[in-house]
Amino acid sequence: MKIVAADIIVSSPDRNFVTLKITTDEGLTGLGDATLNGRELSVASYLRDHVAPLLMGRDPHRIEDTWQFLYRSAYWRRGPVTMAAIAAVDVALWDIKAKAAGMPLYQLLGGASRTGIMAYGHASGRDIPELFDSIRRHLDEGFRSIRVQTSVPGINAVYGVAAQPSSTGQRYDYEPAQRTPLPAEEDWDTRAYLRHLPSVFEAVRGEFGPELPLLHDGHHRMTPIQAAKLGKALEPYDLFWLEDCTPAENQEALRLVRQHTTTPLAIGEVFNTVWDYQTLIREQLIDYVRSAVTHTGGITAMRKLLDFAAQYQIKSGIHGPTDISPVGMAAALHLDLAIHNFGIQEYMKHTSLANEVFRQSFTFTDGYLHPGDQPGLGVELDEEAAARFPYEPAYLPFNRLKDGTVHDW
Ligand SMILES: O=NC(=O)[C@@H](O)[C@H](O)[C@H](O)CO
Numbered sequence: 006m007k008i009v010a011a012d013i014i015v016s017s018p019d020r021n022f023v024t025l026k027i028t029t030d031e032g033l034t035g036l037g038d039a040t041l042n043g044r045e046l047s048v049a050s051y052l053r054d055h056v057a058p059l060l061m062g063r064d065p066h067r068i069e070d071t072w073q074f075l076y077r078s079a080y081w082r083r084g085p086v087t088m089a090a091i092a093a094v095d096v097a098l099w100d101i102k103a104k105a106a107g108m109p110l111y112q113l114l115g116g117a118s119r120t121g122i123m124a125y126g127h128a129s130g131r132d133i134p135e136l137f138d139s140i141r142r143h144l145d146e147g148f149r150s151i152r153v154q155t156s157v158p159g160i161n162a163v164y165g166v167a168a169q170p171s172s173t174g175q176r177y178d179y180e181p182a183q184r185t186p187l188p189a190e191e192d193w194d195t196r197a198y199l200r201h202l203p204s205v206f207e208a209v210r211g212e213f214g215p216e217l218p219l220l221h222d223g224h225h226r227m228t229p230i231q232a233a234k235l236g237k238a239l240e241p242y243d244l245f246w247l248e249d250c251t252p253a254e255n256q257e258a259l260r261l262v263r264q265h266t267t268t269p270l271a272i273g274e275v276f277n278t279v280w281d282y283q284t285l286i287r288e289q290l291i292d293y294v295r296s297a298v299t300h301t302g303g304i305t306a307m308r309k310l311l312d313f314a315a316q317y318q319i320k321s322g323i324h325g326p327t328d329i330s331p332v333g334m335a336a337a338l339h340l341d342l343a344i345h346n347f348g349i350q351e352y353m354k355h356t357s358l359a360n361e362v363f364r365q366s367f368t369f370t371d372g373y374l375h376p377g378d379q380p381g382l383g384v385e386l387d388e389e390a391a392a393r394f395p396y397e398p399a400y401l402p403f404n405r406l407k408d409g410t411v412h413d414w
């Protein structure tokens with residue numbers, strides 16, 4: 006079998022997605038997600054201008070060789086754009102291989118290790134009553150694990166709060182990237198956040214009890230000692246995890262956090278190779294690996310990363326916001342089902358508009374996801390529908406502190 010075409014489809018049904026479609030001489034096609042929120046066109050160009058021509062005539066079954074060829078022949082190592090492009094090729098080739106085998110992808114990854122994939126949903130509120138309503142709505146939708154994000158007194162716009170009108174009136178339910186010519190500026194005050202958050206979890210535990218798995222995303226905004234302080238303050242509320250508690254380019258920073266708190270830590274949605282995790286995993290400084298298949302070199306690379314993490318009793322917590330396309334989500338679900346060290350799967354529902362472009366076959370039942378048993382990934386792309394939604398520039402917000410200093414968002 007030979008690759009005869011590699012098409013890059015950029016479509017924006019309420020948010021931008023970049024999809025790679027690989028076609029073989031036997032008519033089999035495979036899909037890969039190459040969506041990098043706020044920098045989509047860079048990955049589309051990397052694929053169109055520098056990867057697609059190299060794929061022509063290659064045997065699509067040689068997935069490992071193609072991965073190593075694309076990683077090493079680029080010369081310039083790693084980075085979000087390169088690894089998203091390689092991921093798209095990798096996932097598309099796994100889609101083709103599984104279709105050729107007549108099996109759902111998870112069967113090629115060792116078969117099912119569980120009956121379903123525990124998902125967590127994003128509850129949020131500008132105040133406690135609104136937060137409680139959001140939690141109840143997610144419980145009614147079947148979620149059994151809940152991420153909790155709220156506004157903070159004294160701060161106007163905070164990451165992750167759906168009801169908070171963004172600068173363009175878009176609601177967070179869909180996702181934070183905003184269709185504005187410039188990134189939206191939001192404000193931040195870590196001390197106000199640290200004063201406020203424990204009272205939120207005190208209220209949530211009081212209302213919903215001690216069992217419900219609760220997660221929180223620090224979203225890179227604290228220093229290590231502030232993260233240590235928060236992790237310690239949240240211990241009475243028994244979180245499932247505290248995510249992105251501090252920027253982790255300096256992986257050793259997590260040693261300080263670990264010394265002060267037993268709150269489980271999840272990191273890595275902005276990472277793109279195993280090297281970003283090496284110290285974090287070897288020294289067991291985290292409990293969950295947050296990367297998405299889409300941003301980390303695909304199924305081939307994520308499988309190796311998660312096998313490395315498994316040796317240190319670290320589990321998966323794959324990133325699953327709306328800027329991971331249904332193709333990237335399906336890839337995550339097949340991996341989630343097969344690996345032994347599965348932890349939890351982030352799940353933000355795509356909108357009906359997105360589901361017009363991507364025909365998905367996964368299920369979400371009673372809090373558990375399942376990729377389905379269609380051959381391959383189980384996702385088809387409607388290219389005519391995709392063409393109806395051309396790319397629109399959209400950027401993630403950024404923060405400034407009260408004195409105007411740029412801060413992590
Ligand atoms: O845990 N989930 C997250 O942090 C996401 O909401 C990220 O802000 C977005 O995917 C960035 O595009």
Ligand SMILES: [Co+2]
Nearest residue numbers: 222248249274
């Ligand atoms: Co996050």
